Amino acid sequence: MLILAFDTATSAITAAVHDGAVLLAERHIIDTRRHAEALAPTIAAVLADAQAELRDITHIGVGIGPGPFTGLRIGVVTAVTFGHALSVPVLGICSLDAIAHAAAAGVTAEFLVASDARRKEIYWARYTSIAGRAERLSPPSVGRPMALDARDQALPCAGRGPLLYPEFLPHPIGPQDVSAACVAELTVREVRAGRHPEPAPLYLRRPDAQEPGAPRPTLVAGAGS
Amino acid sequence: MKRDQPLVLGIETSCDETGVGLVAGETLLADAIASSVDLHARFGGVVPEVASRAHLEAMVPTLERACATAGVTLRDVDAIAVTSGPGLAGTLMVGVAAAKALAMALGKPLYGVNHLAAHVAVDIVEHGPLPEPVVALLVSGGHSSLLLVPDVTHDVRPLGATLDDAAGEAFDKVARVLGLPFPGGPHIDRVARDGQVSIDFPRGLSSGRDLQRHRFDFSFSGLKTAVARWVESQRAAGVAVPTADVAASFQEAVVDVLTRKAILACREAGVTDLQIGGGVAANSRLRAMAQERADAAGIAVRVPRPGLCTDNGAMVAALGAQLVIKGRAPSGLDLPADSSMPVTEVTA
Ligand SMILES: [Zn+2]
Numbered sequence: 061m062l063i064l065a066f067d068t069a070t071s072a073i074t075a076a077v078h079d080g081a082v083l084l085a086e087r088h089i090i091d092t093r094r095h096a097e098a099l100a101p102t103i104a105a106v107l108a109d110a111q112a113e114l115r116d117i118t119h120i121g122v123g124i125g126p127g128p129f130t131g132l133r134i135g136v137v138t139a140v141t142f143g144h145a146l147s148v149p150v151l152g153i154c155s156l157d158a159i160a161h162a163a164a165a166g167v168t169a170e171f172l173v174a175s176d177a178r179r180k181e182i183y184w185a186r187y188t189s190i191a192g193r194a195e196r197l198s199p200p201s202v203g204r205p206m207a208l209d210a211r212d213q214a215l216p217c218a219g220r221g222p223l224l225y226p227e228f229l230p231h232p233i234g235p236q237d238v239s240a241a242c243v244a245e246l247t248v249r250e251v252r253a254g255r256h257p258e259p260a261p262l263y264l265r266r267p268d269a270q271e272p273g274a275p276r277p278t279l280v281a282g283a284g285s
Numbered sequence: 286m287k288r289d290q291p292l293v294l295g296i297e298t299s300c301d302e303t304g305v306g307l308v309a310g311e312t313l314l315a316d317a318i319a320s321s322v323d324l325h326a327r328f329g330g331v332v333p334e335v336a337s338r339a340h341l342e343a344m345v346p347t348l349e350r351a352c353a354t355a356g357v358t359l360r361d362v363d364a365i366a367v368t369s370g371p372g373l374a375g376t377l378m379v380g381v382a383a384a385k386a387l388a389m390a391l392g393k394p395l396y397g398v399n400h401l402a403a404h405v406a407v408d409i410v411e412h413g414p415l416p417e418p419v420v421a422l423l424v425s426g427g428h429s430s431l432l433l434v435p436d437v438t439h440d441v442r443p444l445g446a447t448l449d450d451a452a453g454e455a456f457d458k459v460a461r462v463l464g465l466p467f468p469g470g471p472h473i474d475r476v477a478r479d480g481q482v483s484i485d486f487p488r489g490l491s492s493g494r495d496l497q498r499h500r501f502d503f504s505f506s507g508l509k510t511a512v513a514r515w516v517e518s519q520r521a522a523g524v525a526v527p528t529a530d531v532a533a534s535f536q537e538a539v540v541d542v543l544t545r546k547a548i549l550a551c552r553e554a555g556v557t558d559l560q561i562g563g564g565v566a567a568n569s570r571l572r573a574m575a576q577e578r579a580d581a582a583g584i585a586v587r588v589p590r591p592g593l594c595t596d597n598g599a600m601v602a603a604l605g606a607q608l609v610i611k612g613r614a615p616s617g618l619d620l621p622a623d624s625s626m627p628v629t630e631v632t633a
Contacts, residue, residue: 095378096378096381096382096621096622097619097620097621098619099382099385100382100385100386100389100618100619101617101618101619103389104389104618114389114390129334129337129338129375130337130374130375130378133337133338133341133375133378133379133382134378134379134382136341137340137341137344137379137382137383137386138382138383138385138386139386140341140344140345141344141345141348141382141383141386141387141390142386142389142390143345144345144348144349144359145359145386145387145390145391146390261338261341263338267332267334267335267338268332268334
């Protein structure tokens, strides 16, 4: 087994190569504006670090968000195109789960993962740590941090949510962004369990679009000119 | 198929069409398109996020369809070309990311190309090598440009462009005023056939000082407003709006300006060949008037078939093949999507 994993759903552009037993290499760039430019070179670099070739890859694991749409889509379209061109399966991993996977080692009970959804909102889900392993308790959601109930707000919280909204999420824990090593480990787990989660993006929001009303009258608007 | 010719796969996602084309040298092998236009119709224009989601879903099926049509596998492809700009930032990124993944997976060079240059290059697969130089009139919902093209692989010079609305945008807006569906171009063309050119709508930047200062530029926003006002004044007076006559008169005004300036550009540049591309090139009146005026001026007109005038993958593949044949340098894996890529940059 040789897994190429990457994620572009948070501020990180992250890629990793994993052989099913150990992580061979990981690369990580923090840059919210350069997902389109930087993902492919990051993947090329991590493959070189791992002394692996794309044709040796057996599975692709990709973060499917939730996350800001444009960045998220770059990861997913890269993954499905690799999958098609290399004839290998592509597994979709919830990006919040990947953050929770890393956070679970440091907590012993319930915790949140909250990432930046922009527009004063967060993408979030509730987890519990059982023997250092994260179990998701609620589906990934989008909403205002102030709208979370008091019990959720009081939980330790991984992701960038607590940095952005410390008044509502006062107990930050690490990590802040997705690490592709975690996406790879979760991909290994799914492959071993014989599961094949689809690489369909978790948008959670509808596209912004307004249906037009009647054409604006120009006679009135232009009357004074 | 001539296998001594480079086989290039082209990807186009600058607006609402997911296009994948395969071109071997100057021969078109496949032109697969998935359009999200129906998803945008009720919004009266392209919604970038809706288009971007549709591109992601359509990418792999469209790649498969192009290869099946051409009877080739991805492993046969010699190079990947992709529109890197100009266009909608979010939709461009889907195509650029897919193209990079293909180039990496196949170990083949990647060419990020200019969408406008690709509109010019596509005519090579229809009518053979481009005359050098050629004047190109590119008119669509996204662009209205006059270009002087000495060499489509590296020398494209802007002569003029629209100062406000693109020509196709004016068609969409006037269609809305007339209660016709989106996209407006084909509907206005159809309705106008039963109408008379009976209303004298304004021709922007076409006379006096405007023409001197903006010799090859266009402006359609004044025309659009004039049509809207004329229609409203009829309605306000309780008179039935003669839709066919309004459509015909509006279309005549647009086409008159486009063809007049295109012919003028050819004459002043001493160029004897005019190429027309973009979605508005499918307009029957534009084709007819361009032919008539070009004939009178001794200029040859080249217009690809309508399916190659609208956005498609074949145009990107056609330009990519020329870049390979002429030995131009490929792009790096850090190729950006550049929504405002200048027309003078053929490759990124
Ligand atoms: Zn176009």
